[in-house]
Amino acid sequence: MAKIVHVLMSEYRVDSRVRNETSSLVEYGFDVDVYCLSGKGLPKTESRDSVIIKRYGLSTKFRSLLFLSACISMLLKSMRSKIDLVHAHDVNALPVAYFLSVIKNIPLIYDSHELWSQAHHKKRNIFILKIVEKLEVNLAKRARAIIAVSDGISNYLKCYFKNVNVYTIRNIPSYTSPGEYDLFRDEFGIEKNRIIFLYQGLMSETRGVNTIIQAACELNNNNDVAFIFMGDGPMSSNILKTILSLKLKNVYYKGAVPQDDLIKYTKSSDVGLHAIKNTCLNHDLCLPNKLFEYIAAGKPVIVSNLTEMSEFVLKNKVGLTFLEGSSDSLVSSIETAVSNKDVIDSMRANVNTINATVNWSNESKILISIYEDLLCES
Secondary structure: OOEEEEEOOOOOOOOHHHHHHHHHHHHHOOEEEEEEEOOOOOOOEEEEOOEEEEEEOOOOOOHHHHHHHHHHHHHHHHHOOOOOEEEEEOHHHHHHHHHHHHHHOOOEEEEOOOOHHHOOOOOOOHHHHHHHHHHHHHHHOOOOEEEEOOHHHHHHHHHHOOOOOEEEOOOOOOOOOOOOOOHHHHHHOOOOOOEEEEEEOOOOHHHOHHHHHHHHHHOOOOOOEEEEEEOOOOOHHHHHHHHHHOOOOOEEEEOOOOHHHHHHHHHOOOEEEEOOOOOOHHHHOOOOHHHHHHHHOOOOEEEEOOHHHHHHHHHHOOEEEEOOOOHHHHHHHHHHHHHOHHHHHHHHHHHHHHOOOOOHHHHHHHHHHHHHHHHHHO
């Protein structure tokens, strides 16, 4: 049985991508450990879905000291362990994973959860960013395989890293919840005739939450719609204030729900919204996990017209698009869906059709194939 180590430099409370990948590897027969950072109230070692999670680093309020001590501990502990392959999640895990691969003479996989070099880095030191950028390029070139979340990002990374071994594994949920749910109507007393438009995820400006709330304001007197904002983030209080101050009668706020309950709430909506803004190339080429959460729940979508996301939606005819950042354009798309029931019914049917192929089971086969090839070569 091959021993696999996944490295991520977070406390690993919730990370659906890491959970999906490691669970699939265990189901296939691999022995999988996750190395991550220690955190307040979290055990040093725990088991989730037969995946062993090991947390490293000093208990300190200084993030840099926690990070450095964790890296040293991970490397020292690995000296005495049998490891056949190491899998780094994001650029901050790449250095320690690379050194581990050199020390143990094993294959390295770099799982780039985003297009880091072209992402929006607020309040970061330019000098530090340049160092990390060069470090990522130099280490990623040495990876035996690189994994990205969309074809657009994969194609970019092949040129950027000068590494042809780049594969796409999309952020598609692995969990399901059979049956139908109507949790929002039950909780908020929303009438049956209203079409529920749901935004779930981080409440932030770059996710286009302002665009959605502006559209909701414009449609406040439309008795055929209701809007749900579900999640937490820096704009949560602003959304609540807007709902109260403008007395919006068709807009509701729901805090973040446990991961295991999420799909039940998603299924309780009618149409999923994603209004992420094109603030950087990483956004333009992204395929967000929220998009696939809507699809997995059987819901059509209305999304901003970013390159990868709009191509997926329009190609599969599972939703409508609107001009990113434009509440007027979003209103127009919503009104198109509301005014013609056949539009939503057709998109919903297409969603159900593609769910037969656009699912984690198929994505995990790509992951397993990469592992088999690398382990056979080594």
